[in-house]
Amino acid sequence: MTIMPQSPTPYLLLMLLSLCSFAPANAANALKPDTPSEYSYALPLQVSGKQGVVAFQLPQAVYLNANTANLDDLRVFDANGVAQPHALHRPQVAQPARRDSLAANVFPIRGGSNSTAGGTSIDVDIRTRPDGSVMSVQAHAGKRQGNSGATNATNATLSSLILDFGAAAIGDDNNPVRIDALRFDAPKGEANYNAEVWLQTSSDLKHWSTIGAAELSWLANDNGQTLASDRLEFSPQAFRYARLIWRRGVPAEFAAIHAETLPRQSSEPVRETLWIKPAAVKAIENRAGDQPAGLIYPAGVALPVEQVSLKLSEPNIVLPVALGYYAERRSRHTGKATEWAFRPITHATFYQITQDGQTRRSGALDIRVEHQPEWVIRPLNPAATARPELGLSWQPATLVFLAGGTPPYTLSFGRADATPTSQPLNQVAPGFTPRELARLEQAQAGVLQTGQGAAAGNSAATQAGLSARQRTYILWGVLILGVIVLGGMAWKLIRQMKAGSDKVN
Incomplete structure (x- = not known):
């Protein structure tokens, strides 16, 4: 067998x-040499040569020409083409150290009586300048107890105070100001004082709303020490003008009155903004037929966009839109291999309106960080014809690198198949404190150069x-x-x- x-x-x-x-x-992997000639773009970096660790804030040219979303194609080469260790660093935004304070311009109202809940209000003549600041205040008493005509302002008793906190209390759309307390200095010449005051606010000096009340008191002893209750707190409000009236105690002019504004949650980081005009209009096919795909804005995949804005050219326009991008997917219809699908990121309403000689504009819109080679705006109103510019804002990263090898150094970028080489910050600048990192020498960039990699065709498709x-x-x-x-x-x-x-x- x-x-x-x-x-x-x-x-x-x-x-x-x-x-x-x-x-x-x-x-x-064997066919991927990591040399300067394999990258499409280069920026010469000038350093003093005296520091071992150097920083460089990445300019807009890097974000527009890098080929990877996380800047994996960044390299710092020395004169011999040897890559130097580098890290990408975004400094944390410092918290504010103190609250802002706005001093009030105080205008006393004399004559009549306090505006109590059931009493007769005072007819007040308030004159303002073109910029909205209060110029003068005068009260006219109504027919009361046989008195007619204007009250003698010099001899009349104090009844209330008008406060103007100035244009700084208005803020803007991107940085609104909200006040949550008033702080008072004791009346001049009054070591001991006690009164109950009510606070009314207004945005036009015509319509007033009561928002808070407080017991104000100052009590001094023989040793010159003072026990004070000098704050009036209320829920955060946005206003420029205020009126102070007395519910109990003798009205008096305080030495000073300050408004305390809410501190921001965090200081705004330094951002760069790229403004893009719409490039083209696409069409996609669905069951309803061809539909306009919206406005297409070509950008760069490396841009870490965290805010978007629209620059509208029309004087009066309200434009609700869907902001997103198009992604190619397998087609759901017979006869087509793939189709474009719109992926919304957020919905928002942008506007530009002129009212009473002033223009109101929508501010920047915060979004989660997105990396898209192109952005799409789809107006929610099908009849909209506006073609606004799109503003993309991001916080530039700081490149921290070890100045070893042989200078001069070159920052190379623009390669779609590059592997990441960025290291943790503590492996490039070990032991450096945030203060030391903020004071690193800043490298100076030369003229942007086109490398040999661009001629070789380094696109993702290639x-x-x-x-x-x-x-x-x-x-x-x-x-x-x-x-x-x-x-x-x-x-x-x-x-x-x-x-x-x-x-x-």
Whole structure:
């Protein structure tokens, strides 16, 4: 009986599959030299040569020409083409150290009586300048207790105070000011004072709203020490004008009155903004037919956009929009392989309205950080014809690198298939405090240069085609090698079978 040898075919197939899996990756890595000539763009960096760790805030040109979302294609090369260790750093925004304070311009109202809940209000003549600041205040008492005509302002008693906190109390759309307390200095010449006051606020000096009340008191002892209750607190409000009336105690003019504004949650980081005009209008197909896809704004995939704005040219316009991007997906319709699908990021209403000689504009809109090669605005009003400019804002990163090797240094970027080499900050500047990092020497950039990588065509499509061809060649090579191996094994197997047959005979 002849025992036939077990066929090694399964093991051979497993070996071939392993070669097919690892060979393309290894070959691709072998074909990726990391030299300055492989990058499309370069910025010469000038340093003093006296510092071992240097910083460089990335300019707009880097974000517009880098080919990776996380800036993986950034390299700092020395004169010999040796990459230097680098880290990307975004300094944390410092918290505000104190609350802001606004001093009030105080205008006393004399004559009449206090505006109590059931009393008669005072007719007040308030004159303002063109910028809205209060110029003068005069009260006219109504017909009360036989008194007619204007009250003598000099001899009349104090009844209330008008407060003007100035234009700084208005703020703007991007930085609104909210006041949550008033702080009082004791009346002049009054070491001991006690009264209950009510606070009314207004934005136009015509309509008033009561928002708070407080017991104000100052009590001094023989040693010159004073116990004071000098604050009037209320829920945060936005206002410029206020009126103070007395509910109990003798009205008096305070030495000073200050408004305390809410501190911001955090100081605004330094941002750069890129303004883009719409490039084209696309159309997508769906069950309803061709629909306008909106306005397309080409950008850069490296931009870490965290705020968006619209610059509207129309004098009076309200534009509700959906902001997002288009992504290619497998088509749901017969006859098409792929289709474009709109992916919204957020919905917002932008506007520009002129009212009473002043223009109101929508501010910047905060969004989660997005990296998109192009942005899309789809007006929610189908009849809208506006073509606004799109503003993309981001916080530039600071490149921190070790100034080793041989200067001068060059920042190279613009390569879609680059692997990340950025290191943690503590491995580039170990032991450096935030204060020391903020005081690092800043490298100076030269003129942007186009590298040899741009001529070679370093786009994602080119790289994908090259990788596909490499995989095809390697696969054919492995298959041919497998055929040769299988042929050799078959020939050996036939010889063994023939030899066994001869022994039987």
